[in-house]
Amino acid sequence: MSNLMNRLGRQSKKAAQQLSQLETSQKNECLIQMAQDLENNASTILKANQQDLDQAKENDVSDPMLDRLRLTHERIKEMAEGIRQVSALADPIGVVEKMWRTEDQLMIGQQRVPLGVIGIIFESRPNVTTDAASLCFKSGNAVILRGGKEAYYSNQALVNIMQRTLQNKQLDSAMIQFVNDTSHDVANEMMRLNEYLDVLIPRGGTRLIQRVKNSATVPVIETGTGNNHIFVDSAAQLDMASNILINAKVQRPSVCNAIETLLVHEDIASVFLPMIEEALSPHHVNLRADARAFSYLKKANLASEEDWATEFLDYILAIKVVNSIDEAIEHINHYNSKHSEAIVTDNYHNGQRFLKEVDAAAVYINASTRFTDGFKFGFGAEIGISTQKLHARGPMGLEHLTSSKYIVYGDGQVRA
Amino acid sequence: MSNLMNRLGRQSKKAAQQLSQLETSQKNECLIQMAQDLENNASTILKANQQDLDQAKENDVSDPMLDRLRLTHERIKEMAEGIRQVSALADPIGVVEKMWRTEDQLMIGQQRVPLGVIGIIFESRPNVTTDAASLCFKSGNAVILRGGKEAYYSNQALVNIMQRTLQNKQLDSAMIQFVNDTSHDVANEMMRLNEYLDVLIPRGGTRLIQRVKNSATVPVIETGTGNNHIFVDSAAQLDMASNILINAKVQRPSVCNAIETLLVHEDIASVFLPMIEEALSPHHVNLRADARAFSYLKKANLASEEDWATEFLDYILAIKVVNSIDEAIEHINHYNSKHSEAIVTDNYHNGQRFLKEVDAAAVYINASTRFTDGFKFGFGAEIGISTQKLHARGPMGLEHLTSSKYIVYGDGQVRA
Numbered sequence: 001m002s003n004l005m006n007r008l009g010r011q012s013k014k015a016a017q018q019l020s021q022l023e024t025s026q027k028n029e030c031l032i033q034m035a036q037d038l039e040n041n042a043s044t045i046l047k048a049n050q051q052d053l054d055q056a057k058e059n060d061v062s063d064p065m066l067d068r069l070r071l072t073h074e075r076i077k078e079m080a081e082g083i084r085q086v087s088a089l090a091d092p093i094g095v096v097e098k099m100w101r102t103e104d105q106l107m108i109g110q111q112r113v114p115l116g117v118i119g120i121i122f123e124s125r126p127n128v129t130t131d132a133a134s135l136c137f138k139s140g141n142a143v144i145l146r147g148g149k150e151a152y153y154s155n156q157a158l159v160n161i162m163q164r165t166l167q168n169k170q171l172d173s174a175m176i177q178f179v180n181d182t183s184h185d186v187a188n189e190m191m192r193l194n195e196y197l198d199v200l201i202p203r204g205g206t207r208l209i210q211r212v213k214n215s216a217t218v219p220v221i222e223t224g225t226g227n228n229h230i231f232v233d234s235a236a237q238l239d240m241a242s243n244i245l246i247n248a249k250v251q252r253p254s255v256c257n258a259i260e261t262l263l264v265h266e267d268i269a270s271v272f273l274p275m276i277e278e279a280l281s282p283h284h285v286n287l288r289a290d291a292r293a294f295s296y297l298k299k300a301n302l303a304s305e306e307d308w309a310t311e312f313l314d315y316i317l318a319i320k321v322v323n324s325i326d327e328a329i330e331h332i333n334h335y336n337s338k339h340s341e342a343i344v345t346d347n348y349h350n351g352q353r354f355l356k357e358v359d360a361a362a363v364y365i366n367a368s369t370r371f372t373d374g375f376k377f378g379f380g381a382e383i384g385i386s387t388q389k390l391h392a393r394g395p396m397g398l399e400h401l402t403s404s405k406y407i408v409y410g411d412g413q414v415r416a
Numbered sequence: 417m418s419n420l421m422n423r424l425g426r427q428s429k430k431a432a433q434q435l436s437q438l439e440t441s442q443k444n445e446c447l448i449q450m451a452q453d454l455e456n457n458a459s460t461i462l463k464a465n466q467q468d469l470d471q472a473k474e475n476d477v478s479d480p481m482l483d484r485l486r487l488t489h490e491r492i493k494e495m496a497e498g499i500r501q502v503s504a505l506a507d508p509i510g511v512v513e514k515m516w517r518t519e520d521q522l523m524i525g526q527q528r529v530p531l532g533v534i535g536i537i538f539e540s541r542p543n544v545t546t547d548a549a550s551l552c553f554k555s556g557n558a559v560i561l562r563g564g565k566e567a568y569y570s571n572q573a574l575v576n577i578m579q580r581t582l583q584n585k586q587l588d589s590a591m592i593q594f595v596n597d598t599s600h601d602v603a604n605e606m607m608r609l610n611e612y613l614d615v616l617i618p619r620g621g622t623r624l625i626q627r628v629k630n631s632a633t634v635p636v637i638e639t640g641t642g643n644n645h646i647f648v649d650s651a652a653q654l655d656m657a658s659n660i661l662i663n664a665k666v667q668r669p670s671v672c673n674a675i676e677t678l679l680v681h682e683d684i685a686s687v688f689l690p691m692i693e694e695a696l697s698p699h700h701v702n703l704r705a706d707a708r709a710f711s712y713l714k715k716a717n718l719a720s721e722e723d724w725a726t727e728f729l730d731y732i733l734a735i736k737v738v739n740s741i742d743e744a745i746e747h748i749n750h751y752n753s754k755h756s757e758a759i760v761t762d763n764y765h766n767g768q769r770f771l772k773e774v775d776a777a778a779v780y781i782n783a784s785t786r787f788t789d790g791f792k793f794g795f796g797a798e799i800g801i802s803t804q805k806l807h808a809r810g811p812m813g814l815e816h817l818t819s820s821k822y823i824v825y826g827d828g829q830v831r832a
Binding site (some may be wrong): 213 | 419433436437516518519520522524529531532610615616624629630631633635636637653657659660662663666714724747771773775776777779780781782783784786787788792793794804805806807809810819820821822823824825826827828829830831
C-alpha cells in the first residue's frame with residue numbers, strides 16, 4: 001500500500017469522527033459558505049478547467065466528452081445552487097427511526113449515524129465532485145474523491161476551494177479529500193482500503209463499475225446500469241402507452257432510467273406497433289424487432305440475441321411481441337439489470353402481478369421509468385441509483401448514506 | 417471457477433426466484449414439517465454426527481470443541497424448536513415500510529423483498545446449519561451453506577433432511593444447498609461468486625471473518641468480534657455498576673457481547689476497584705490493570721498495550737483508571753470493535769454524551785452489554801451480530817435479510 005492512500009485514509013477517519021459530532025446548523029452554514037466560495041472563485045475554477053480542456057483537445061477527445069468536461073460561469077452557479085439545496089435538506093443524522101420497550105424493560109432506539117468514510121471513484125463531469133462532497137458532508141461522512149484524469153485540474157480546484165472553506169470554519173479539511181494521483185494502481189489500493197473506508201461508490205460507465213465490483217474488498221454500492229423495459233399489456237390504453245414509451249425512450253436516452261426494450265402483448269401488436277413507429281419517427285429511433293414485431297413495422301431491423309441484453313443509452317429500441325404477461329415477466333427477469341421496469345395496463349390483476357413478480361429497484365404501473373431519480377422520488381438529491389440489493393436499492397438520498405446504532409436506556413438490567 | 421460452485425450458484429438463483437414468490441403460509445408449513453422431519457430422523461443425524469466425532473477424536477480435538485460438535489436427542493429437539501420459532505415470526509416479505517404521494521402524483525411505496533441468494537461460511541457447531549437455513553428460508557432467500565470440515569457429516573445430514581422436506585412439498589430443493597467440499601479453494605471461489613450470491617455472511621472466529629473480509633468481492637456482512645467496555649462514571653451507583661460488570665464479564669465470557677475492559681473514573685477507583693476485586697474473586701477472573709488501577713488491587717497483573725485491543729473471550733478483565741468521561745470515550749473509540757459499549761452513571765448529561773459520542777452497534781446506559789442479541793432486542797432470532805455499518809448493524813433478524821423495491825402506482829405520468 002502506498003503512503004498516499006494510507007495517509008488519506010488515516011486523515012479521513014480522524015476527520016470523520018469530528019464531522020459525525022457536528023450540529024446540523026454548523027454543517028448547513030459550512031455548505032452555504034462553500035457554495036459562496038465556489039462562486040467567488042469561479043475564475044480559478046475556469047482556469048483549472050481550461051487546463052483540462054487543453055489536455056483533452058491534445059488527446060483528440062470527442063465533442064460530447066468535451067462538453068461534459070467544460071465548466072462555465074453558469075455551470076459553476078448550478079453547482080453552487082446544488083450545494084445550497086443540500087444544505088436545505090433535512091439532516092438524517094440523530095433521527096431515531098423507532099424506539100421500543102423490551103421484555104426486560106430496556107428502552108431501545110434505532111438512531112441514524114454516519115457511515116464514516118465514503119470513497120467515490122468517478123469519471124468525467126466535475127460536478128460529481130461538489131454533488132458527492134456536499135451529500136457526504138451533510139450526512140456526516142468524510143469523503144475521499146478519486147475522479148478521472150480527464151478532469152483532474154478541475155476536480156482539484158473544486159476540492160481546494162471546499163477545503164479552504166472548512167479551514168476558515170476551523171474544521172478539519174480532511175473531511176473532504178482528493179486523490180491527486182489518477183493511476184490505476186492507486187485506484188486499486190483505494191478498492192482495498194478496508195481499514196479506513198466504510199463504503200466505496202463508483203459513479204460512471206459499466207466498465208468502471210464492473211472493475212470496482214470485481215476488485216474491491218471494501219463494501220461497494222453498485223450504481224447505474226439500466227437495461228429497462230416497458231411491457232404494453234393487451235388491456236393498455238394505447239395513447240397512454242405511446243406517451244410513456246416515447247418519454248422513457250427519447251426524453252433523455254443517455255441516462256440509466258431510460259428504457260431499452262419494448263415488450264408488446266400479441267393481441268395489440270398489429271395496432272400498437274405501427275402507431276409507435278410513426279410516433280417515434282421524428283426522433284429517429286432505430287428499431288430492432290423480433291420476427292413477429294418486424295412483420296408489423298416498416299423500417300425495423302431484426303434484433304439479435306445480444307440486443308435484449310444491451311443498455312443502448314442511445315436512440316435504439318429493441319421490440320419483442322409476447323404471448324402473455326408471463327412471457328413478459330420472464331423476459332424481463334432474465335435480461336434486466338434490476339433497475340426500473342414498467343407495465344402499461346388497465347387490468348388490475350396484471351398490474352399487481354407485475355409489481356410482485358418483476359425483480360427491480362423500481363417497478364411501475366402506468367408511468368415512465370424516467371421517474372427513478374432522487375429528486376422525483378422526493379429525496380431531494382441523490383448520490384446515485386443503486387442496482388444492488390444490499391444496504392440501499394434504487395435512488396440513494398442522504399438517508400442512504402447513513403448507518404444506525406442502537407441506543408439502549410437501562411435501569412441496572414443484567415442478563416439472566 | 418470450479419463446476420461445483422457455478423452449478424450450486426445457478427441452481428440457487430433459480431430456486432430463489434420461486435422462493436421469493438411463496439406465500440407466508442407455505443413457508444411456515446414447510447418449516448414446521450422440517451422441524452418434524454429432523455426429529456423423526458434423529459438417528460440418521462446422530463449417526464452422521466458420530467462420524468464427525470470419531471474423526472475429531474482421531475485428530476485429537478480438544479474436549480470443549482468436541483462438546484460443541486456433539487449432537488444429542490436433546491440438541492436435535494432444540495434445533496427443531498428453533499425452526500418452529502422461526503416459523504412463528506412475522507414474515508417481513510411484502511411489508512410496505514412507507515408509502516407517499518410525490519409532486520407528480522405518483523404513489524411510491526417501499527416494499528420488503530428477499531435479498532436473493534445468501535452464502536453462509538461457518539465453523540464448528542452444526543446448529544448453525546438449521547438456524548441459518550430456517551432464517552434465510554423464512555425471509556425468502558435461497559441459501560448456500562459451507563460449514564467447516566469438522567462437522568461435515570452432521571451438516572450434510574441436516575441439509576439432506578431439509579431438502580427432502582422441500583421435495584415432499586413440491587418445492588425446489590436448491591432453496592437450501594450444502595457445499596460438499598470443505599477445501600479452501602472452494603471457499604475462496606464462493607467469496608468471488610458475484611454472479612450468483614447477493615451477500616456472504618461469515619459466522620465464526622476472528623480469523624475466518626478476516627479471511628472472508630480480505631478476499632471476498634461478494635458483498636459481506638461482517639459479524640461477531642466484540643472488544644467491549646464498561647465505563648463506570650464517578651456518579652455511578654456502585655452496586656449497580658458491580659452487578660452489571662459481573663454479568664457482562666462472567667455470565668458467559670466466550671460470547672461477543674461480553675466485556676473485556678473496565679474503565680473506572682478516578683474519583684471512585686479507590687472504592688470501586690477493591691469492591692469488584694472481591695466480587696469477581698469467586699469467578700477466578702484474571703485482572704490486567706494499568707498502573708493506577710494496579711495500585712488499588714491485590715492480585716492484578718499489569719496490562720500491556722496489547723490487552724486493550726484484545727477480545728479475550730475468557731475469564732480475563734483489563735482495567736484502566738481514567739480522569740474523565742472524555743478519556744473514557746476516547747479510549748473506547750480507539751480500541752473497540754464497534755460492537756457493544758456501556759456506561760454506568762446517574763449523571764444525565766454524561767449518559768447522553770456517551771450515547772452520542774461512542775461509536776458502536778449498541779450503546780448502553782446502566783445495563784449489561786449481554787443484551788446485544790436478536791432475542792433480547794425483540795427480533796425473535798438472529799443470524800448474527802453485524803459489526804459493520806453498511807446494510808445492517810447490530811443484531812440481525814429476519815428484516816435484515818431483506819432488501820426493498822419501490823412499487824410505483826401511476827396514471828400515465830411522463831417526465832417533463
